[in-house]
Amino acid sequence: MAYIVKEIYYTLQGEGMQVGRPAVFCRFSRCNLWTGKESQRAQAICQFCDTDFVGTDGPGGGRFASAIDLASAIASSWEGSSHTRSKPYVVCTGGEPLLQLDERAVDALHDQGFAVGVETNGTQPAPRGLDWICVSPKAGAPLVLDRGDELKLVYPQALAPPELFEELQFDHLLLQPMDGPKRAENTARAIDYCLAHPQWRLSLQTHKYTGIR
Ligand SMILES: C[S@@+](CC[C@H](N)C(=O)[O-])C[C@H]1O[C@@H](n2cnc3c(N)ncnc32)[C@H](O)[C@@H]1O
Numbered sequence: 001m002a003y004i005v006k007e008i009y010y011t012l013q014g015e016g017m018q019v020g021r022p023a024v025f026c027r028f029s030r031c032n033l034w035t036g037k038e039s040q041r042a043q044a045i046c047q048f049c050d051t052d053f054v055g056t057d058g059p060g061g062g063r064f065a066s067a068i069d070l071a072s073a074i075a076s077s078w079e080g081s082s083h084t085r086s087k088p089y090v091v092c093t094g095g096e097p098l099l100q101l102d103e104r105a106v107d108a109l110h111d112q113g114f115a116v117g118v119e120t121n122g123t124q125p126a127p128r129g130l131d132w133i134c135v136s137p138k139a140g141a142p143l144v145l146d147r148g149d150e151l152k153l154v155y156p157q158a159l160a161p162p163e164l165f166e167e168l169q170f171d172h173l174l175l176q177p178m179d180g181p182k183r184a185e186n187t188a189r190a191i192d193y194c195l196a197h198p199q200w201r202l203s204l205q206t207h208k209y210t211g212i213r
């Protein structure tokens with residue numbers, strides 16, 4: 001199976017419990033909850049997406065014929081030195097990465113020395129071997145992947161309140177203010193929610209405040 005990738009680039013993880021960690025981002029094309037066309041946003045299941053995941057025209061993007069080709073492209077995008085304290089890290093995102101990321105690709109990335117993280121909407125099962133699973137549930141989309149390392153809920157979503165997810169098997173629960181015209185208001189509401197419910201932590205999208213990608 002070929003892998004269709006929008007872009008591959010080196011930056012810092014901007015969100016969640018791994019915030020600040022250097023990582024190669026591999027953004028897979030396509031999502032099952034939106035076509036990615038602005039003209040169809042209002043009809044989408046997920047309407048608040050902040051990402052262009054259409055096509056293969058980003059930096060390092062393309063069509064990779066095999067898992068080994070994909071892993072080699074990711075490895076050549078790592079710009080850090082190597083150190084025994086921490087492995088190179090790749091964040092597989094999208095679009096929805098679990099429409100494409102399979103065990104072969106995870107194995108090939110491990111063979112290149114990477115720890116493999118994923119950012120997923122939780123509607124697909126995960127391949128074996130992932131080192132970090134971040135699930136970000138979307139109202140109106142069935143949650144299939146109900147365990148992982150962190151659950152990062154974009155807040156607020158009227159039909160997906162935090163209480164729905166508290167008993168699932170995640171080590172960390174995070175609220176991430178919904179970006180868009182109401183970002184300031186959503187941030188204030190997320191702060192209030194975390195203060196009242198300390199099992200939840202605030203996740204800010206730090207790359208947007210620092211101007212990195
Ligand atoms: C673009 S998505 C790609 C991965 C996957 N499809 C998902 O939704 O988790 C990456 C992360 O950005 C979050 N996100 C998308 N749009 C957002 C927005 N407008 N405000 C805050 N977070 C957003 C998602 O919930 C997810 O945690």
Ligand SMILES: Nc1nc2[nH]cc(C(=O)O)c2c(=O)[nH]1
Pocket residue numbers: 011012013014015051093094119207212213
């Ligand atoms: N720096 C940075 N961190 C991120 N964490 C999750 C992202 C994503 O789009 O999945 C993202 C992103 O787009 N940029």
Ligand code: SF4
Pocket residue numbers: 031032033034046047048049050051053094095096121138
């Ligand atoms: S599920 Fe993720 S990639 Fe798909 S539209 Fe929503 S935020 Fe964007």
Ligand SMILES: [Mg+2]
Pocket residue numbers: 050051
């Ligand atoms: Mg992003």
